[in-house]
Amino acid sequence: MTEILSSQVVSGLATGCVYALIALGFVLIFKATDVVNFAQGEFVMVSGFISYTLLIGLGIHYGLVLLATIVLSGVMGVVLERVVVRPIMDAPIFSIVIATIGASIVLRSSAGILYGYDVLPLPTIFSKDPIRVGFVQFTAMDAGVIGFSLVIMVALYLFFKLTRTGTAMRATAQSQTAARLMGVSVTRIFSLTWAISAAIGGVAGVLIAPIIYLDPNLGFIGVKAFAGAILGGFGSIPGAIVGGMLLGVIENLSGYFFNAGIKQVSTYILLILVLVIRPAGLFGAAPIRKV
Amino acid sequence: MFEKMLRLNNIQVIYSDVILVLKGLSLEVAEGQIVALLGANGAGKTTTLKAISGLLKTEDGRVTDGGIEFMERRIDGLDPEDICRRGIVQVMEGRKVLETLTVEENLKIGAYTRRDADGVQRDLRMIYDYFPVLVARRHAVAGYLSGGEQQMLVIGRALMARPKLLLLDEPSLGLAPLLVREIFDIIRKIKDEQGTTFLLVEQNAQIALSIADYGYIMENGRIVFDGPAAKLRGNQDVREFYLGLSEAGRRKSFKDVKFYKRRKRWAF
Ligand SMILES: Nc1ncnc2c1ncn2[C@@H]1O[C@H](COP(=O)(O)OP(=O)(O)O)[C@@H](O)[C@H]1O
Ligand SMILES: [Mg+2]
Numbered sequence: 298m299t300e301i302l303s304s305q306v307v308s309g310l311a312t313g314c315v316y317a318l319i320a321l322g323f324v325l326i327f328k329a330t331d332v333v334n335f336a337q338g339e340f341v342m343v344s345g346f347i348s349y350t351l352l353i354g355l356g357i358h359y360g361l362v363l364l365a366t367i368v369l370s371g372v373m374g375v376v377l378e379r380v381v382v383r384p385i386m387d388a389p390i391f392s393i394v395i396a397t398i399g400a401s402i403v404l405r406s407s408a409g410i411l412y413g414y415d416v417l418p419l420p421t422i423f424s425k426d427p428i429r430v431g432f433v434q435f436t437a438m439d440a441g442v443i444g445f446s447l448v449i450m451v452a453l454y455l456f457f458k459l460t461r462t463g464t465a466m467r468a469t470a471q472s473q474t475a476a477r478l479m480g481v482s483v484t485r486i487f488s489l490t491w492a493i494s495a496a497i498g499g500v501a502g503v504l505i506a507p508i509i510y511l512d513p514n515l516g517f518i519g520v521k522a523f524a525g526a527i528l529g530g531f532g533s534i535p536g537a538i539v540g541g542m543l544l545g546v547i548e549n550l551s552g553y554f555f556n557a558g559i560k561q562v563s564t565y566i567l568l569i570l571v572l573v574i575r576p577a578g579l580f581g582a583a584p585i586r587k588v
Numbered sequence: 589m590f591e592k593m594l595r596l597n598n599i600q601v602i603y604s605d606v607i608l609v610l611k612g613l614s615l616e617v618a619e620g621q622i623v624a625l626l627g628a629n630g631a632g633k634t635t636t637l638k639a640i641s642g643l644l645k646t647e648d649g650r651v652t653d654g655g656i657e658f659m660e661r662r663i664d665g666l667d668p669e670d671i672c673r674r675g676i677v678q679v680m681e682g683r684k685v686l687e688t689l690t691v692e693e694n695l696k697i698g699a700y701t702r703r704d705a706d707g708v709q710r711d712l713r714m715i716y717d718y719f720p721v722l723v724a725r726r727h728a729v730a731g732y733l734s735g736g737e738q739q740m741l742v743i744g745r746a747l748m749a750r751p752k753l754l755l756l757d758e759p760s761l762g763l764a765p766l767l768v769r770e771i772f773d774i775i776r777k778i779k780d781e782q783g784t785t786f787l788l789v790e791q792n793a794q795i796a797l798s799i800a801d802y803g804y805i806m807e808n809g810r811i812v813f814d815g816p817a818a819k820l821r822g823n824q825d826v827r828e829f830y831l832g833l834s835e836a837g838r839r840k841s842f843k844d845v846k847f848y849k850r851r852k853r854w855a856f
Contacts (some may be wrong), residue, residue: 467686
């Protein structure tokens with residue numbers, strides 16, 4: 298009983314970590330550019346296909362594939378920003394958001410045309426055999442996904458906190474005008490933000506595709522991650538992480554305690570509940586007031 | 589004689605293609621000086637600074653006539669980040685600190701364009717020497733500082749770029765008189781010790797002229813009067829209209845004063 302329950306929690310946490318990574322991508326772009334990028338889930342899907350092609354098609358070593366996927370996904374983010382978003386940056390935000398939805402449809406259809414709509418198996422280096430530590434039972438895959446996600450999150454935190462470029466990105470998110478007056482090129486920061494968001498999406502793709510499935514509709518995972526971001530308080534980085542993780546765990550548990558149907562809607566029920574009780578989300582940014 | 593570092597030659601500025609704000613404004617800033625740009629609310633002082641720093645562009649404004657030269661090169665039309673890299677840093681009005689960053693992060697972002705890590709560390713210590721109240725708050729989030737501390741922080745942040753020319757927009761706004769005095773004395777000290785050139789925009793003419801070397805008075809998008817600060821301080825009309833020393837207490841336009849028009853060249 299406890300073994301099963303604990304394994305449900307841990308595997309939920311693993312999926313939740315992936316939601317958290319995707320949610321981070323949403324929030325980073327939103328904070329920097331005020332745009333909600335609805336093609337965020339497609340970064341996950343495309344990178345799944347990229348790693349499938351490199352791994353199965355070209356037979357490249359897993360570690361190299363991981364690295365290449367992250368880089369290529371980052372490049373995809375830069376290209377998307379340059380081609381779809383930047384030319385209409387002066388248009389109302391709403392138009393830009395619609396353009397990202399358009400981009401997501403194009404990416405999904407392209408994947409369908411190239412790879413078809415059958416589910417493809419994406420291999421993983423992690424074993425799915427259960428491991429027991431005390432009362433807790435989990436798989437190496439769960440542990441690997443959680444560990445890898447946490448490494449990415451810590452790396453991001455250190456990047457934003459300690460590096461000159463990371464600080465410039467935070468400054469830009471706060472005031473583009475102030476940043477430009479200090480010599481920061483906002484266009485370059487935007488490019489970089491899209492690159493990082495897409496690269497994180499790439500990591501998410503490599504981690505999640507072996508767990509759920511790989512087909513052109515994998516991008517819809519973005520909707521759940523988006524819900525996670527709202528749950529945590531959209532625009533908050535800790536919120537995206539906690540919201541994503543929470544969503545993964547609750548989704549899994551409701552599947553365990555109730556049924557698969559409830560599992561599918563549980564995230565949305567939770568989301569509505571949270572928004573009714575705390576409209577700004579769990580970590581909703583309260584504006585700084587002077588003491 | 590000081591080299592003229594900045595020259596605005598008869599510039600016209602228009603917002604959104606229709607709103608004419610600067611109507612042929614000329615001014616010069618000599619290297620190593622504090623030049624005050626004075627005038628009532630709405631005269632176009634901030635617009636003048638934005639024209640110099642390039643911010644104008646981001647607000648749908650343009651220099652449509654005349655030109656801006658910095659160290660003998662045209663800068664009008666450049667992006668703000670490029671103008672910053674040439675050595676001009678603007679401190680916006682309203683103490684625009686980066687609220688969620690710490691005091692020290694704010695200062696460090698000021699040095700974004702610099703590659704000399706040692707120099708940056710040295711300047712960081714220098715800023716803390718000029719503004720000792722910031723030392724205790726260095727790891728505090730800037731949004732929680734008091735108004736005076738925030739004003740010191742934004743000036744310090746601009747200095748971290750080692751600017752050749754610092755544009756200051758109404759640093760006295762909303763601060764208690766004693767604090768204003770303290771900040772202006774520090775500005776003067778920085779100018780004397782670091783050789784930084786300042787273009788200082790103020791509505792508070794009295795305090796500005798107390799530290800400035802030269803002053804311009806603008807009204808309705810034009811310069812109407814200028815001269816060495818000492819001379820402006822002593823001038824009857826300036827005293828009356830801008831230093832709040834009028835007995836009648838009325839606030840007429842400077843241009844209405846006939847006697848001034850007759851002697852228009854007098855101040856040059
Ligand atoms: N972005 C803008 N668009 C249109 N008009 C503007 C803009 N900024 C300022 N103005 C107008 O230009 C005039 C001068 O403003 P400003 O330069 O801010 O004056 P000051 O700083 O001397 O108070 C005002 O009438 C103001 O309404
Ligand atoms: Mg102003």
